[in-house]
Amino acid sequence: MIAKEYADHLEVKDIRDFELDHIFDCGQCFRWEKNEDGSYTGIAFGKIVTMKYDKETETLKLFGSHKSDFDSVWYDYLDLGRDYGDIKKILADKDDVMRQAVEYGQGIRILNQEKWETLISFIISQNNNIPRIKKCINSLAETLGTKAGEYKGRAYYKLPTPEVLAEASQADLAPCRLGYRAKYLVATAGRIVEEGLESLEVLGGEEICGREALDALLCYCGVGPKVANCIALFSMKKFDSFPIDVWVRKVMNQCYGIDENDMNGMKEYAAEKFGEYGGIAQQYLFYYITHKKK
DNA sequence: GCCCAGGAGAAGG
């Protein structure tokens, strides 16, 4: 897959099973905003970019980015090397619920996000709603992070490093309105400073199985089963992860008849039925239950 | 004004 370089943008052709609305609005990321023309602007790995996808020509355009950024960051970030058509076929054949969910969120891709960002983002996400999670994260970046650059007159900020966050006082964090989660962040940042960011990086390796990654993640303050599964899925390529939040509980109850309080039952059902693609199935279900009109 | 949100930690059984 090759990105062609034009005067003011890049173009990548032959991209299928792809829809920016599905990718950026399925609850896996919090730092992308939709523009009036349907494009999205955001920041990841310290790079600001605007993406626009045209379904007719199966072409993705990237503005404000260099070809080297596509090769080193965006190709992997968007998981462009994976054939979601194959995975969707496998999942859709499981039952009519999945068939509908896959059709509904046909353009979903599991992003390969930064581990540190995903760790703190999902600590913030607990018992919180998505619009407010976005506000908290942006506020954290603007308050304690560093400026990455500007795009169309707007400034974009990187999230604070573990070192900065570990040294932050509660007064420093007060403007971010994180609530009781603020102390979880500082505690986890402190541990990351002790261990080094490599302690997170190694968990993304292929030789580390999903269960191992979860066990390691559960040791961080503010990281429980649901948050650990999100981090493993959205930043470590552990596609057998199956995050269970209130929405997944709803859809598993309504569509598969599992008791709303039986988390173990849901986990086992997903492992048995969706196996290595449990996390991807979960994202189709999440998008379906949170977007379909009643 | 009220219910709830991509829950986790702590305490108690």
Place this chain on the structure above:
DNA sequence: CCTTCTCATGGG
């Protein structure tokens, strides 16, 4: 092991 309570904030 499992259940219940508490936590801070504001979106809808």
